[in-house]
Amino acid sequence: MSTPETHPMPTGLWAWRYIILRRVSQFGILLLFFGSAHWGWHVAKDTPLLAGNLSASEFIGLIPLADPFAALQIFLTGHVLSQEVLIGAAIVLSIYLLIGGRMFCAWVCPVNVVTDAAGWLRNRLDIKPIFHLSRSLRYFVLVATLVITVITGLAAFEWVSPIGMAHREIIFGLGMGFTALLAIFLFDLLILKHGWCGHLCPLGAFYGLLGKTAQLRVRFDKNTCTHCGECAKVCPEPQVLNLKKLEERGLVYSGECSNCGRCTPICPEGSLMFDLKPLIRGHNAQADTIAVQRRTK
């Protein structure tokens, strides 16, 4: 990696801050579930801290949480959803509407750890692609999930989800679910780069559709960007870093961005950074005036 003289690259742990935070978040959430199930973590008598798993759970015995995609599937099997699941799904849905749906993928989902590892190793080994697949395939898988749910009367994705399998088996006892993780690892490593998370996973597609309303976004400063392309090299969804669209909007707008934060420390110019959406316009205007001043000096 070349370090330009003008803007010192962040070094050491600071450059890894988002990946460290993401792992802390992913394993921390897993630990909360695990501790509540096995080590008796509780807030009061008979009130576990976080009982359940990512499909549905109850936080401190009061706040129900539920996977909105799982709830949608169960609804489509023809079952009236209970109040608890409805409230839980609404809570989770509103959180992700606020921070960006695919933050689930980068900050919560346990499979992300596996696919990140596969992606990193693939880059290291410089494995060439065998074939290309449209990233829109996941939306077709999403539609297929819902159609098959209606036809079979079974929540189609929940029965085959490697995310569910992995998470359940870590918390409730090991089975063959880890083979699904192994399959995803090999698929991502040797067959298709970012194959599972970037092309197939219907849950990611579902959350991607919720991305538009996100208030936490990556801001783009067109004045400092040198079009070096370092960001697109590390981004697991590089299509969201389309320069034309970035310049138009001044932020990463696509719902497919998972707010993983890889691009922000890697940018040699500091042109990409997390910001709150309502402030982005103001900050970009500020950056524009500074740039104009610099040029006229």
Place this chain on the structure above:
Amino acid sequence: MSESNVSRRDFLVRMAQGAALAGTGGLLWDHLLRQEARAHPYALRPPGALTENDFNAACIKCGQCVIDCPPLILKLAPAGGDLPIGTPYFEPRTGPCVMCPDIPCMKACPTGALSTELKRIEDARMGLAVIDIENCLSWKGLRCEICHRECPLKGKAITLETHPRQLSKHAMFVPLVHSDACTGCGICEKACPTEESAIRILPHKLVQGRIGEHYRLGWTFDTEITQEYKVAPDAAAPAAGKKEPAGGLDYLNTGDL
């Protein structure tokens, strides 16, 4: 061939390709799901579970029932096992349901796959105890009756019946299960002292028959009288005039005797 024809052909082929991809993928997925859901008909569900198909559809596989079960007998079926993936079940031989009166597993269920329509644990129907009379110690003539003594609904779900024994003055005391009271908790299966339990819990549909509507057990109710006896009209009012000589065996009816 004109250009518009080529593009139309291309379009149709692409459509067919897309449909074929969706169709084959969808059929495989569909097959996998149905296989998985019908993997094993022997799963014993926590109390209040809906019927198997509804339960499989409604269960979100979150495991909150597993966490809230006081004796910790519930498990979630792992991938690659015999049972529908991710759904809760219990194995009575190692961990029977202890029939908590407040039914905490059912209360923990967020989706209603364990239905709150179950008000009393005695009304739960997790399965039905079935006795293998060839291997039951009581049926062999020993005084065992452990299942009867351990049964939480003893006298209702399991009763002891006397049964004569060949060449012996002593009767056998054999356990009998009554489906109208047995909850399928499996405490009997756990308690059975034989090497392989001679009393087991099975889902009702695997063991229970149904006699059907057309059998009338006449002795169980009073039959309504549907017609009164009436003397046939010609016998009641014989034609006036000459009395015909009785023919054949009919002389018994002539009243001359």
